């Protein structure tokens with residue numbers, strides 16, 4: 235898609251002429267304001283400038299608001315809004331004034347000059363949001379803005395009639411982050427609550443809820459997605475097409491996992507381990523930026539992917555502890571830190587903050603001896619604390635935390651996925667006459683009885699590069715769980731198959747023998 239600047243002049247000549255009689259005007263306190271009859275060419279040119287500004291800001295969305303605020307009805311006006319909802323950068327106010335005041339014949343050259351001075355690549359995407367007030371001439375002026383954006387091959391989102399603050403608020407996309415989320419409510423309470431909550435989000439996050447009135451957890455929900463490693467039924471087709479960002483909560487909305495389907499049609503899961511690393515990494519950065527001394531740690535269970543543990547310890551340099559399965563154990567351990575992040579791989583977890591942490595961050599947000607930047611960062615941390623449900627894992631609060639961090643980083647799910655590569659893993663069930671013949675120790679990782687079983691597991695595991703496997707009786711179902719991970723999917727499946735059969739033979743399996751999973 236290359237942009238032919240001649241169209242900039244052609245449009246102006248045909249539809250949005252600047253007459254010689256029109257006097258120079260200036261980008262003032264709130265953009266350009268004048269009698270509505272004088273504004274057509276101004277609007278067109280602000281459409282051009284908004285597209286250029288978007289390209290200059292790495293394709294983030296720029297807002298154009300058409301209003302003359304408190305002025306009488308015959309006036310109208312236009313102002314530009316920067317990607318995070320702030321007023322247009324002051325240096326660009328001058329570019330706006332210059333662009334508006336050149337004659338039509340110089341328009342093309344003036345646009346080329348801005349591109350050159352600001353190093354703008356016109357092949358980049360340009361995104362512009364347009365809103366207007368209720369003045370009768372606003373729709374017509376909005377057309378002129380849109381023509382300006384289109385002349386430079388930008389993409390336009392028209393919000394129609396909105397208040398000025400609403401348009402500022404909509405500017406919440408940045409980098410690769412898009413504010414569209416597909417939300418699988420598992421046909422449970424999580425869908426009802428989200429449908430109510432959407433109204434309060436006021437468009438800041440576009441949440442499309444699906445699986446809201448069928449059979450609870452049936453072929454949907456966080457557990458189905460995590461265990462079967464595939465999308466739930468009911469996912470809108472468009473979410474697959476557009477590599478849409480999706481999440482699933484479970485039947486009582488205390489777990490959440492994220493996923494998308496990549497360009498090659500491969501299902502990609504971002505589970506509790508990923509959520510823990512994303513949140514912990516962001517918090518660590520903020521804490522360091524505002525220079526508060528706090529002890530931070532992450533708590534996992536044996537089901538955490540080995541690659542995540544490696545990433546947290548060796549790359550993020552955050553200490554990790556491993557506890558028995560069940561959030562009550564993780565929560566207890568996390569209390570040992572000032573900022574304790576705990577998540578089970580299945581997406582159940584939260585962050586807890588000590589009183590000391592809260593006080594230190596609160597103090598930092600008002601500490602005049604720190605830089606303004608540090609105080610702002612501390613305030614941001616206070617908002618993160620407010621957003622967290624510290625009592626227990628909460629799918630909706632966790633989802634909002636994830637969205638906040640992705641937005642702050644300008645990440646899509648591919649960016650998030652790229653932080654490390656999961657080891658292939660398998661979770662199997664084995665049926666025994668009495669699952670309690672198996673007892674375990676060392677945070678579920680070692681079998682104590684039947685005697686000799688652990689040695690045999692070790693022998694099997696030793697055959698597989700990066701192999702790890704452990705077995706334990708479930709605390710919620712009448713089964714024994716077998717977890718396996720290794721270097722390749724085929725090896726992982728083989729490892730799980732061998733360990734499952736070993737358990738079946740040594741611990742009193744019932745029914746049919748475990749079969750090998752598909753690779």
Ligand SMILES: CC(=O)N[C@H]1[C@@H](OP(=O)(O)O)O[C@H](CO)[C@@H](O)[C@@H]1O
Nearest residue numbers: 537559560561578580708709710711
């Ligand atoms: C491997 C796995 O996901 N186990 C789950 C499951 O416990 P089991 O004891 O493994 O059945 O349900 C628990 C309650 O929801 C949850 O805390 C735990 O993580």
Ligand SMILES: [Mg+2]
Nearest residue numbers: 484486488489
């Ligand atoms: Mg639950």
